[in-house]
Amino acid sequence: MIPMVDLKKQFNDIREEVMDALKDILEGTQFILGPKVRELEEKIAGYHGVKEAVGVASGTDALHLSLKVLGIGEGDEVITTPFTFFATVEAILYVGAKPVFADIEPDTFNLNASEVEKKITKKTKAVIPVHMFGHPADMEKIREAASRHNLKVIEDCAQSFGASIAGRKTGSLGDAGCFSFYPTKNLGAYGDGGMIILNDKGAAEEARSLRNHGSKGGYIHGSVGFNSRLDEIQAGILLVKFKRIDDYNLKRRQKAALYTKLLSGKGCEPLGKVTCPSERPGAYHVYHQYTVTSPKRDELQAVLKENGISSTVYYPVPMHLQEALRGFGYKEGDFPAAERAAREVLSLPIYPELEDFDIGRIAGILNSV
Numbered sequence: 282m283i284p285m286v287d288l289k290k291q292f293n294d295i296r297e298e299v300m301d302a303l304k305d306i307l308e309g310t311q312f313i314l315g316p317k318v319r320e321l322e323e324k325i326a327g328y329h330g331v332k333e334a335v336g337v338a339s340g341t342d343a344l345h346l347s348l349k350v351l352g353i354g355e356g357d358e359v360i361t362t363p364f365t366f367f368a369t370v371e372a373i374l375y376v377g378a379k380p381v382f383a384d385i386e387p388d389t390f391n392l393n394a395s396e397v398e399k400k401i402t403k404k405t406k407a408v409i410p411v412h413m414f415g416h417p418a419d420m421e422k423i424r425e426a427a428s429r430h431n432l433k434v435i436e437d438c439a440q441s442f443g444a445s446i447a448g449r450k451t452g453s454l455g456d457a458g459c460f461s462f463y464p465t466k467n468l469g470a471y472g473d474g475g476m477i478i479l480n481d482k483g484a485a486e487e488a489r490s491l492r493n494h495g496s497k498g499g500y501i502h503g504s505v506g507f508n509s510r511l512d513e514i515q516a517g518i519l520l521v522k523f524k525r526i527d528d529y530n531l532k533r534r535q536k537a538a539l540y541t542k543l544l545s546g547k548g549c550e551p552l553g554k555v556t557c558p559s560e561r562p563g564a565y566h567v568y569h570q571y572t573v574t575s576p577k578r579d580e581l582q583a584v585l586k587e588n589g590i591s592s593t594v595y596y597p598v599p600m601h602l603q604e605a606l607r608g609f610g611y612k613e614g615d616f617p618a619a620e621r622a623a624r625e626v627l628s629l630p631i632y633p634e635l636e637d638f639d640i641g642r643i644a645g646i647l648n649s650v
Protein backbone atom coordinates (compact mmCIF):
# COMPACT_ATOMS: atom_id res chain seq x y z
CA MET A 282 0.00 0.00 0.00
CA ILE A 283 1.37 3.44 -0.88
CA PRO A 284 -0.36 6.11 1.26
CA MET A 285 -0.96 9.77 0.27
CA VAL A 286 1.32 10.89 3.10
CA ASP A 287 3.51 8.93 5.53
CA LEU A 288 4.12 11.02 8.64
CA LYS A 289 5.76 8.12 10.47
CA LYS A 290 8.84 8.16 8.24
CA GLN A 291 9.34 11.85 8.88
CA PHE A 292 8.81 11.45 12.62
CA ASN A 293 11.41 8.68 12.75
CA ASP A 294 13.97 11.03 11.16
CA ILE A 295 13.36 13.84 13.68
CA ARG A 296 12.29 11.78 16.70
CA GLU A 297 15.13 12.80 19.00
CA GLU A 298 14.83 16.51 18.37
CA VAL A 299 11.05 16.40 18.77
CA MET A 300 11.35 14.48 22.04
CA ASP A 301 13.93 16.99 23.35
CA ALA A 302 11.64 19.89 22.45
CA LEU A 303 8.68 18.21 24.17
CA LYS A 304 10.75 17.53 27.28
CA ASP A 305 11.77 21.20 27.41
CA ILE A 306 8.18 22.37 27.18
CA LEU A 307 6.82 19.84 29.65
CA GLU A 308 9.51 20.69 32.18
CA GLY A 309 9.08 24.44 31.60
CA THR A 310 5.29 24.12 32.10
CA GLN A 311 4.54 27.23 30.09
CA PHE A 312 1.96 25.69 27.82
CA ILE A 313 0.19 28.75 26.42
CA LEU A 314 1.86 31.65 24.57
CA GLY A 315 5.33 30.84 25.79
CA PRO A 316 8.82 31.26 24.33
CA LYS A 317 8.43 28.64 21.57
CA VAL A 318 5.42 30.45 20.07
CA ARG A 319 7.38 33.73 20.13
CA GLU A 320 10.46 32.11 18.59
CA LEU A 321 8.40 30.50 15.83
CA GLU A 322 6.65 33.81 15.10
CA GLU A 323 10.00 35.59 14.81
CA LYS A 324 11.49 32.90 12.59
CA ILE A 325 8.49 32.73 10.27
CA ALA A 326 8.30 36.53 9.98
CA GLY A 327 12.04 36.62 9.17
CA TYR A 328 11.74 33.80 6.62
CA HIS A 329 9.06 35.78 4.77
CA GLY A 330 10.71 39.18 5.18
CA VAL A 331 7.70 40.65 6.97
CA LYS A 332 7.52 42.55 10.24
CA GLU A 333 4.91 40.61 12.16
CA ALA A 334 3.67 37.06 12.68
CA VAL A 335 0.84 35.95 14.96
CA GLY A 336 0.40 32.30 15.86
CA VAL A 337 -3.22 31.17 16.06
CA ALA A 338 -5.10 27.91 16.58
CA SER A 339 -5.66 26.97 12.91
CA GLY A 340 -5.46 28.11 9.30
CA THR A 341 -9.18 28.78 9.40
CA ASP A 342 -8.69 31.13 12.36
CA ALA A 343 -5.78 32.83 10.58
CA LEU A 344 -8.15 33.69 7.71
CA HIS A 345 -10.97 34.69 10.05
CA LEU A 346 -8.84 36.97 12.24
CA SER A 347 -7.09 38.50 9.20
CA LEU A 348 -10.42 39.50 7.71
CA LYS A 349 -11.46 41.00 11.04
CA VAL A 350 -8.30 43.03 11.62
CA LEU A 351 -8.36 44.30 8.05
CA GLY A 352 -11.84 45.67 8.68
CA ILE A 353 -13.92 43.31 6.54
CA GLY A 354 -17.41 42.73 7.90
CA GLU A 355 -21.18 42.79 7.47
CA GLY A 356 -22.35 43.78 3.98
CA ASP A 357 -18.90 43.57 2.37
CA GLU A 358 -18.10 41.33 -0.57
CA VAL A 359 -14.95 39.21 -0.70
CA ILE A 360 -13.86 37.65 -3.99
CA THR A 361 -12.32 34.21 -3.87
CA THR A 362 -11.97 30.99 -5.79
CA PRO A 363 -14.69 28.34 -6.01
CA PHE A 364 -11.94 25.68 -6.15
CA THR A 365 -10.56 25.56 -2.63
CA PHE A 366 -11.05 23.91 0.74
CA PHE A 367 -14.29 25.01 2.40
CA ALA A 368 -12.50 26.91 5.21
CA THR A 369 -11.60 29.79 2.86
CA VAL A 370 -15.30 30.48 2.42
CA GLU A 371 -16.23 29.81 6.03
CA ALA A 372 -13.86 32.56 7.18
CA ILE A 373 -15.59 35.08 4.91
CA LEU A 374 -18.97 34.05 6.30
CA TYR A 375 -17.75 34.23 9.93
CA VAL A 376 -17.21 38.01 9.58
CA GLY A 377 -20.64 38.49 8.00
CA ALA A 378 -19.29 39.22 4.51
CA LYS A 379 -20.51 37.67 1.25
CA PRO A 380 -18.28 35.27 -0.69
CA VAL A 381 -18.24 36.15 -4.39
CA PHE A 382 -16.60 33.59 -6.62
CA ALA A 383 -14.46 34.12 -9.71
CA ASP A 384 -13.39 31.23 -11.93
CA ILE A 385 -9.94 29.63 -11.97
CA GLU A 386 -7.09 29.13 -14.44
CA PRO A 387 -7.50 25.59 -15.76
CA ASP A 388 -3.77 24.78 -15.66
CA THR A 389 -2.75 26.04 -12.18
CA PHE A 390 -6.21 25.71 -10.54
CA ASN A 391 -5.67 29.21 -9.10
CA LEU A 392 -7.93 32.25 -9.10
CA ASN A 393 -8.00 33.83 -12.58
CA ALA A 394 -7.10 37.51 -12.20
CA SER A 395 -9.15 38.56 -15.26
CA GLU A 396 -12.22 36.89 -13.78
CA VAL A 397 -11.61 38.71 -10.48
CA GLU A 398 -11.83 42.08 -12.28
CA LYS A 399 -15.27 41.18 -13.63
CA LYS A 400 -16.65 40.49 -10.15
CA ILE A 401 -15.61 43.74 -8.47
CA THR A 402 -18.54 45.90 -7.30
CA LYS A 403 -18.87 48.90 -4.98
CA LYS A 404 -19.25 46.45 -2.10
CA THR A 405 -16.05 44.50 -2.79
CA LYS A 406 -13.55 45.00 0.01
CA ALA A 407 -11.08 42.14 -0.34
CA VAL A 408 -9.74 39.32 -2.48
CA ILE A 409 -8.54 35.97 -1.14
CA PRO A 410 -6.30 34.15 -3.60
CA VAL A 411 -5.53 30.57 -2.54
CA HIS A 412 -2.16 29.18 -3.63
CA MET A 413 -3.68 25.85 -4.59
CA PHE A 414 -1.68 22.69 -4.11
CA GLY A 415 1.41 24.83 -3.45
CA HIS A 416 1.47 26.74 -6.76
CA PRO A 417 1.51 30.52 -6.26
CA ALA A 418 -1.46 32.41 -7.67
CA ASP A 419 -0.88 35.19 -10.21
CA MET A 420 -0.23 37.75 -7.49
CA GLU A 421 1.05 40.48 -9.79
CA LYS A 422 -2.24 40.73 -11.67
CA ILE A 423 -4.36 40.16 -8.56
CA ARG A 424 -2.51 42.91 -6.69
CA GLU A 425 -2.83 45.26 -9.66
CA ALA A 426 -6.61 44.77 -9.77
CA ALA A 427 -6.84 45.07 -5.97
CA SER A 428 -4.85 48.29 -5.78
CA ARG A 429 -6.87 49.88 -8.60
CA HIS A 430 -10.04 49.26 -6.57
CA ASN A 431 -8.55 49.73 -3.11
CA LEU A 432 -9.14 46.13 -2.03
CA LYS A 433 -7.32 44.22 0.68
CA VAL A 434 -5.49 41.08 -0.41
CA ILE A 435 -5.44 38.15 2.02
CA GLU A 436 -3.39 35.20 0.80
CA ASP A 437 -4.57 31.74 1.76
CA CYS A 438 -1.18 30.01 2.06
CA ALA A 439 -2.49 26.91 3.84
CA GLN A 440 -1.00 24.77 1.05
CA SER A 441 1.97 26.90 0.04
CA PHE A 442 4.48 27.31 2.88
CA GLY A 443 7.80 28.17 1.18
CA ALA A 444 6.36 28.73 -2.32
CA SER A 445 7.40 31.86 -4.17
CA ILE A 446 6.88 33.82 -7.35
CA ALA A 447 9.74 35.81 -8.89
CA GLY A 448 11.69 35.12 -5.68
CA ARG A 449 9.01 36.54 -3.37
CA LYS A 450 7.38 34.20 -0.89
CA THR A 451 3.65 33.61 -0.82
CA GLY A 452 2.17 35.23 2.26
CA SER A 453 4.35 38.33 1.90
CA LEU A 454 2.64 39.61 -1.25
CA GLY A 455 -0.63 40.98 0.09
CA ASP A 456 -1.97 42.64 3.24
CA ALA A 457 -1.91 39.38 5.21
CA GLY A 458 -0.73 35.81 4.63
CA CYS A 459 -2.50 32.92 6.37
CA PHE A 460 -0.89 29.56 7.07
CA SER A 461 -2.24 26.26 8.32
CA PHE A 462 -0.08 23.82 10.29
CA TYR A 463 -2.53 20.95 9.90
CA PRO A 464 -0.36 17.79 10.24
CA THR A 465 -0.29 16.91 6.53
CA LYS A 466 0.65 20.41 5.37
CA ASN A 467 4.19 21.07 4.04
CA LEU A 468 5.01 22.53 7.47
CA GLY A 469 2.72 20.45 9.66
CA ALA A 470 2.29 20.30 13.43
CA TYR A 471 1.15 17.27 15.43
CA GLY A 472 -2.26 18.82 15.91
CA ASP A 473 -3.94 22.02 14.74
CA GLY A 474 -2.19 25.35 14.35
CA GLY A 475 -1.99 28.40 12.11
CA MET A 476 -0.26 31.74 11.63
CA ILE A 477 -0.93 35.19 10.18
CA ILE A 478 1.97 37.16 8.73
CA LEU A 479 1.69 40.85 7.95
CA ASN A 480 3.55 44.16 7.97
CA ASP A 481 0.95 46.34 9.71
CA LYS A 482 1.93 46.56 13.37
CA GLY A 483 -1.47 47.84 14.48
CA ALA A 484 -3.32 45.02 12.73
CA ALA A 485 -0.88 42.49 14.23
CA GLU A 486 -1.50 43.88 17.73
CA GLU A 487 -5.23 43.56 17.15
CA ALA A 488 -4.83 39.96 15.96
CA ARG A 489 -2.73 39.19 19.07
CA SER A 490 -5.51 40.57 21.21
CA LEU A 491 -8.31 38.82 19.29
CA ARG A 492 -6.62 35.41 19.55
CA ASN A 493 -6.66 35.86 23.34
CA HIS A 494 -10.26 36.92 24.13
CA GLY A 495 -9.74 40.52 23.03
CA SER A 496 -7.42 40.98 26.00
CA LYS A 497 -5.28 44.07 26.38
CA GLY A 498 -3.49 42.29 29.24
CA GLY A 499 -4.30 41.98 32.91
CA TYR A 500 -7.93 40.88 32.41
CA ILE A 501 -8.83 44.08 30.59
CA HIS A 502 -10.76 43.34 27.39
CA GLY A 503 -10.82 45.90 24.60
CA SER A 504 -12.99 43.77 22.32
CA VAL A 505 -14.79 40.46 22.18
CA GLY A 506 -12.23 38.02 20.86
CA PHE A 507 -11.67 34.29 20.66
CA ASN A 508 -9.68 31.51 22.23
CA SER A 509 -7.40 30.96 19.25
CA ARG A 510 -3.85 30.62 20.50
CA LEU A 511 -1.14 28.52 18.90
CA ASP A 512 -0.24 25.83 21.36
CA GLU A 513 3.30 25.92 22.81
CA ILE A 514 3.76 22.18 22.21
CA GLN A 515 2.83 22.59 18.55
CA ALA A 516 5.19 25.56 18.25
CA GLY A 517 8.03 23.44 19.70
CA ILE A 518 7.40 20.68 17.14
CA LEU A 519 7.07 23.21 14.32
CA LEU A 520 10.45 24.75 15.20
CA VAL A 521 12.09 21.35 14.65
CA LYS A 522 10.41 20.99 11.26
CA PHE A 523 10.84 24.64 10.25
CA LYS A 524 14.63 24.12 10.10
CA ARG A 525 14.04 21.53 7.41
CA ILE A 526 11.22 23.12 5.43
CA ASP A 527 13.32 24.21 2.45
CA ASP A 528 14.77 20.73 2.18
CA TYR A 529 11.32 19.14 2.49
CA ASN A 530 10.01 21.40 -0.27
CA LEU A 531 13.00 20.70 -2.49
CA LYS A 532 12.39 16.97 -2.09
CA ARG A 533 8.71 17.44 -2.98
CA ARG A 534 9.81 19.28 -6.13
CA GLN A 535 12.18 16.44 -7.04
CA LYS A 536 9.42 13.87 -6.56
CA ALA A 537 7.08 15.99 -8.70
CA ALA A 538 9.69 16.32 -11.46
CA LEU A 539 10.13 12.54 -11.49
CA TYR A 540 6.36 11.97 -11.76
CA THR A 541 6.15 14.46 -14.62
CA LYS A 542 9.11 12.90 -16.44
CA LEU A 543 7.62 9.43 -16.15
CA LEU A 544 4.04 10.39 -16.96
CA SER A 545 4.39 13.01 -19.69
CA GLY A 546 3.03 12.00 -23.02
CA LYS A 547 2.53 8.43 -21.84
CA GLY A 548 -0.62 6.46 -21.19
CA CYS A 549 -2.48 4.20 -23.55
CA GLU A 550 -6.03 3.25 -24.46
CA PRO A 551 -8.63 2.99 -23.10
CA LEU A 552 -7.90 5.52 -20.33
CA GLY A 553 -5.28 7.59 -22.13
CA LYS A 554 -2.65 9.91 -20.72
CA VAL A 555 -3.03 12.20 -17.75
CA THR A 556 -2.24 15.92 -17.77
CA CYS A 557 0.59 16.72 -15.36
CA PRO A 558 0.68 19.89 -13.24
CA SER A 559 2.31 22.90 -14.87
CA GLU A 560 4.39 25.70 -13.38
CA ARG A 561 4.06 29.34 -14.37
CA PRO A 562 7.46 30.90 -15.30
CA GLY A 563 9.06 32.27 -12.13
CA ALA A 564 6.88 30.13 -9.87
CA TYR A 565 8.44 27.99 -7.16
CA HIS A 566 5.72 25.37 -6.71
CA VAL A 567 6.06 23.45 -3.42
CA TYR A 568 3.77 20.55 -4.41
CA HIS A 569 1.64 20.25 -1.34
CA GLN A 570 -0.20 18.03 -3.78
CA TYR A 571 0.86 16.51 -7.08
CA THR A 572 -2.40 16.77 -8.98
CA VAL A 573 -3.01 15.35 -12.44
CA THR A 574 -6.16 15.65 -14.50
CA SER A 575 -7.95 13.16 -16.70
CA PRO A 576 -11.46 12.94 -18.15
CA LYS A 577 -11.30 9.29 -16.99
CA ARG A 578 -10.36 10.27 -13.44
CA ASP A 579 -12.67 7.86 -11.62
CA GLU A 580 -11.52 4.86 -13.68
CA LEU A 581 -7.87 5.78 -13.07
CA GLN A 582 -8.50 6.07 -9.35
CA ALA A 583 -10.14 2.65 -9.32
CA VAL A 584 -7.13 1.09 -11.08
CA LEU A 585 -4.74 2.70 -8.58
CA LYS A 586 -6.84 1.40 -5.70
CA GLU A 587 -6.80 -2.15 -7.11
CA ASN A 588 -3.01 -1.88 -7.06
CA GLY A 589 -2.81 -0.66 -3.47
CA ILE A 590 -2.07 2.96 -4.30
CA SER A 591 -3.89 5.78 -2.54
CA SER A 592 -5.08 8.83 -4.43
CA THR A 593 -7.48 11.60 -3.42
CA VAL A 594 -9.85 13.98 -5.14
CA TYR A 595 -9.15 17.46 -3.79
CA TYR A 596 -11.90 18.69 -4.27
CA PRO A 597 -14.92 16.90 -5.74
CA VAL A 598 -17.49 19.70 -5.32
CA PRO A 599 -16.61 23.36 -6.02
CA MET A 600 -17.70 25.90 -3.42
CA HIS A 601 -20.55 27.41 -5.44
CA LEU A 602 -22.22 23.99 -5.65
CA GLN A 603 -21.81 23.10 -1.97
CA GLU A 604 -25.08 22.36 -0.20
CA ALA A 605 -24.13 24.69 2.67
CA LEU A 606 -23.91 27.65 0.27
CA ARG A 607 -27.12 26.96 -1.62
CA GLY A 608 -28.61 30.21 -0.35
CA PHE A 609 -26.29 32.27 -2.59
CA GLY A 610 -28.13 31.05 -5.70
CA TYR A 611 -25.17 29.78 -7.70
CA LYS A 612 -25.81 27.00 -10.21
CA GLU A 613 -23.99 24.46 -12.30
CA GLY A 614 -22.28 26.10 -15.27
CA ASP A 615 -21.42 29.32 -13.39
CA PHE A 616 -17.69 28.47 -13.14
CA PRO A 617 -16.83 25.99 -15.89
CA ALA A 618 -13.08 25.77 -15.17
CA ALA A 619 -13.66 25.04 -11.47
CA GLU A 620 -16.37 22.49 -12.30
CA ARG A 621 -14.12 20.74 -14.79
CA ALA A 622 -11.29 20.64 -12.26
CA ALA A 623 -13.65 19.08 -9.70
CA ARG A 624 -14.55 16.37 -12.27
CA GLU A 625 -11.01 15.66 -13.46
CA VAL A 626 -8.44 16.21 -10.70
CA LEU A 627 -6.64 13.39 -8.97
CA SER A 628 -3.90 13.94 -6.38
CA LEU A 629 -1.22 11.26 -6.18
CA PRO A 630 0.93 10.36 -3.15
CA ILE A 631 3.62 12.97 -2.49
CA TYR A 632 5.78 13.65 0.56
CA PRO A 633 9.49 14.29 1.04
CA GLU A 634 10.22 10.71 2.10
CA LEU A 635 8.32 9.05 -0.78
CA GLU A 636 10.65 6.59 -2.52
CA ASP A 637 11.48 7.19 -6.18
CA PHE A 638 10.89 3.50 -6.65
CA ASP A 639 7.26 3.99 -5.55
CA ILE A 640 6.81 6.89 -7.97
CA GLY A 641 8.07 4.57 -10.70
CA ARG A 642 5.46 1.99 -9.70
CA ILE A 643 2.62 4.53 -9.63
CA ALA A 644 3.62 6.03 -12.98
CA GLY A 645 4.01 2.57 -14.46
CA ILE A 646 0.46 1.67 -13.50
CA LEU A 647 -0.96 4.95 -14.80
CA ASN A 648 0.94 4.56 -18.09
CA SER A 649 -0.22 1.01 -18.59
CA VAL A 650 -3.97 1.73 -18.50
Ligand SMILES: Cc1ncc(COP(=O)(O)O)c(C=O)c1O
Pocket residue numbers: 339340341342365366368369411437439440460461462463473474475
Ligand atom coordinates in the same frame (compact mmCIF):
# COMPACT_ATOMS: atom_id res chain seq x y z
C1 LIG B 1 -6.76 26.10 1.17
C2 LIG B 1 -7.00 25.92 2.63
N1 LIG B 1 -7.49 26.95 3.36
C3 LIG B 1 -7.70 26.84 4.68
C4 LIG B 1 -7.44 25.67 5.34
C5 LIG B 1 -7.78 25.58 6.80
O1 LIG B 1 -6.72 25.27 7.61
P1 LIG B 1 -6.97 24.54 9.04
O2 LIG B 1 -7.34 23.13 8.75
O3 LIG B 1 -5.64 24.65 9.71
O4 LIG B 1 -8.03 25.29 9.74
C6 LIG B 1 -6.92 24.59 4.65
C7 LIG B 1 -6.54 23.33 5.35
O5 LIG B 1 -7.00 22.34 5.46
C8 LIG B 1 -6.72 24.69 3.24
O6 LIG B 1 -6.24 23.66 2.53
